[in-house]
Amino acid sequence: RRQLYEVMVELWSNHLNVTCPSSDVWTTRAAYDRRVVRPHALGRFEDMLIASMTSPAMLLYLGGADSRGDAPNENYGRELLELHTVGIDAGYGQADVVDAARALTGLTVWRPWDEGVQAADVGTFHYHPDWHAVGPVSVLGWTHPNATADGGLDVVTSLGRYLARHPSTARTVATKLVTRFVSDRPDPALVARLAAVYLKSGTAVVPVLRALFASPEFAASAGGKTRRPAEDLLAALRALGVTPDPAATGPDGALGDLCWLLDGLGHAPLGWHPPNGYPDVAPPWLGAGTTLGRWNMHVGLAQSWWKDGLVMPDLATRLLGTAAPETRGALVDALLARLLPGLVVDPAHRTALATFLGGEGPVGDGDTTWLLPVLVALVLDSPYWSVR
Template sequence: MSVLNGRDRHLVGRFSYGVTPELARDVRRAGGGREWFERQLAPGSVPDHAADRLRGWWPSLDRGPSDLWRRQVKEIEGGWQVMADYQRWVLLRRMESRHQLHEMMTELWEHHFNVPANGDAQFTWRVRYGDTIRKHALGRFDQLLPAVVTHPAMLISLDNVSSTKQFPNENLGRELLELHTVGRGAYDESDVKASARILTGWTVDMWETFAAEYDKERHARGPVKVMGFRHANKSADGREVTRDYLRYLAHHPATARHVARKLAVKFVRDDPSPALISRLARVYRQHDTDIRPVLRALVGTREFQRAVGAKVRDPGEDLVATYRALGVRVSRPPAGTKGDAYAANQLLWQVAGMGVTPFAWPRPDGQPIDNLSWASPARLIASMSVHRSLAGGWWPSAGAHYRKPAAWLPRKTVRFDVLVDSMSQRILHRRATPRLVQACSEATGCKPHERITPDHGLVRWGMFRLLSVLLDSPAHLTR
């Protein structure tokens, strides 16, 4: 098996949920890592049938807000159940999709514009909110921003549905500035108040139809000033001032730096240099907030190229990468409670045990993307436990199709050190080092030059130990 060169492996690994033999083949067919990267920036050009079919496994993901609320009220299906299915769907989609960069960017923006999946009202719109972010994930930030800020899920989550001209609710107006755009230090409390006034009128028909609405009677008219933005705001219909305000924020230099730093922390390292942030921010503004040129600029820097192994996988990335590395195939679960034991549903409990389920972060700042948050001893032990159960094919057992132990042998009789090298190339996509061979030897009791056959004890009952060493290695726990 031929592995990608170090530069391509770093690029593809950083912008995917784990290099697999299939993904490596796509990279080679494209002509290399940068060529693959360019194709990933235009996901519509790459068929993704296996990932697309997954949506149908959970029909309620395509139900409308009113229908979802009615089903909860009538105790047919709780909102928490629909949200659990949404979390399962995104995990499986990351495993299957050929649009790996698009999946990563969709997740990044869902964290940046965090609307927790669990909530007694926003669940009605949460799947469509994710769809909206997915649509704009590789486009212009000045189009993504208004799409999410005025989305019913965001309006419900940050209480804009209760905001009126008499009593503007400041939650959304504040987080829009602090978290979504310019960041702390760029505004003051008077800016927050004006921001909240601008956003009055955007609401939802709560507890009835859950239809998205714009209520002119709620909009606070009169002059507004937020930092350098000024508007007469004379009309009862405040949608124009909202549009102009969000465009101003999207193009603000502080927003450019905020977005640039977010991308650098996610894809380069936790402490990106000021020079890198300035460079990316400049590209962002020069290209009218288009994210794709910023990503191109990022991967072309020496700082990115030198950041090999600098990012720790979070629990979701770890679980997805482990399924991909082991080649575990997941089948559609049956409807009803019989499907609860199936892997497609059980994987949510696996990732929960590792620290966090997708989009369950309760605060508006979104799930952390730094190493420190996911590098604790407890997290490592939890990951090792999941690695071991998947390596052994023990849990989940229903609806999961594991590679047979003998299938890992490159030929019927193979030296142990050659087997380790073969498995390292397949799972870690790199040649085995002497240190890795030694660790595998100590874990299994096999000597480097020992002959391994299908009848050997390692294959008959000990392969999970060898697989676990590879999965617990720094090469797998980082991306």
């Protein structure tokens, strides 16, 4: 349900990354998704960016919550430019970073030890005028007199709107979308077209997605991207018909099982510690350790290792139907058609799978029972499965 929306939620959560678990954001990260990412995932990037700039989770994660006028913390100002908006090639310098940091001073979060704080306000955003650095600021052509401490929030909003509508930010967003949906090597011409749509639409995301999905580059992109571990796991769950066990809750439930699996593969939700977010290209996910982890995950799902939190259907019924194939070759063909629809499998690879069962002869008792899960895992281990 709403699959594109959830893909975009994951993309923006990764782009405006705030890692968790982290002692800094335990109490604020869930609200970050609810109030920053999810409301704007298919809205305007400008609105999402500004919401993130006053988000307790982001301010705590990048040190902005303690940034004061007498000692601005440059970390958030730098990441705002380098990662969230214009990108490292936009031509900004140290002076731009410093003024971005100065503009962001005074944005903070109520802490339990703050004088006069109410219990209900702990962990919420708070603007502290006395901490704001006043005086003219200039960032990549944006200027503001920044004359009063009380006007600091207006300065932040002005900077956010300017950066969101900057041509370099348009290229950043377009590149992010092309990398996600089309290719690890974004076509500059497609990026330029999408960036133009982004600017024309006032940073609205949906018109950019429509232009992307209508492009010939997207139409020709099938098989051009490699599934990351989370995509691999979700695709396997769907293909095998695995569902959560409603009777199992807590750490022993389905979410506990799935998080444990993804953590072992280095792709736990929200688990990327640097601010640049999980890689969205293939090479970082093709190492021997990750590949072995995927293979173990595939055989574990096929052989129902996680029975406490996940409901595993009968594989033969799920993948072969009620009328089982009469020959091993037909069994392999039926399995490939179900797991790899639309893909052309090399005849030598198909023969190898049949040979694993013992050849092309009649189906034996073990072929649809104890051997079938292993055969399924072999198909999921193949390069055919790893592409999307």
